Every structure is written in structure tokens, then in C-alpha cells.
Amino acid sequence: MDWGTVTTEDLIEALREVEWSSPPRPFSEFFSRFTFPRSYSKWNSRLKCNLYYYRTNYFIMIVAILALGFLRKPLAIVAALLTALSIAFLNDSFAGTFSEKVTRTVRQFSPHLAAKMRPALT
DSSP: OOTTSOOHHHHHHHHHHSOTTSOOOOHHHHHSOOOOOSSHHHHHHHHHHHHHHTHHHHHHHHHHHHHHHHHHOTHHHHHHHHHHHHHHHTSHHHHHHHHHHHHHHHHHHOHHHHHHSOOOOO
16 A cells, blocks of 8 residues: 555544454564654655554553553543543533433432522523
């Protein structure tokens, strides 16, 4: 395959459709032969090829780096979760569903308090 002609959109689509449960490539192969490409087109082509071929290895490396960072700064886990939750609340359907579930839960324990809560948006 000529990776120079593959667009970024094609690569993203291929990564969505590919089997992610495949075992990672050997790390000796993954870390061997580090050289810098001589031109931008070769660099771009190699980047696309490596992302596709070593996708599981890159995923493992990202998870390991994040885990090490979170072990060094445990509060970062809380910050990351709060950031993810904040981003999720920007989605109206998620916020509406979350609001309904909270209202139902509060209604089970305290109907009086649930009556004071503002009604769900429709």
C-alpha cells in the first residue's frame, strides 16, 4: 500500500474499522531502526503506516504513560474525570439523561426535595 496517497480521513476510518484486539507487535521490532525521514512526504507516509501497523503498541504506550503520570500525581485522576464529565455535560442529550436519573434517584429518597428541583427540560 502506498501510504503517501492515504489521507488522514482514510487513516482514521481504517483505524475505526480495524480489529483492535490483535496482540501488539514485538517491542523489539517497535523500537528498532529509529531514523528520521529525509522529506516531509516520507515522514507523513511513515507516520500513517506506523500508526496503522503498530496501533496496539501505541495504545499500550499511551496507557502506560498516563498510568505513570497518574501514579505520580493521584489528584490528576480526579482532574481528568472532572474534565471528562464537564465535556460530557456540554452534550445536551447526556445532560438531560443525567438530570432525569438524578431526579428519579432523589425522588426515591426525598420526594419533597425532588418537588423543589427544577423540572426536566423537554
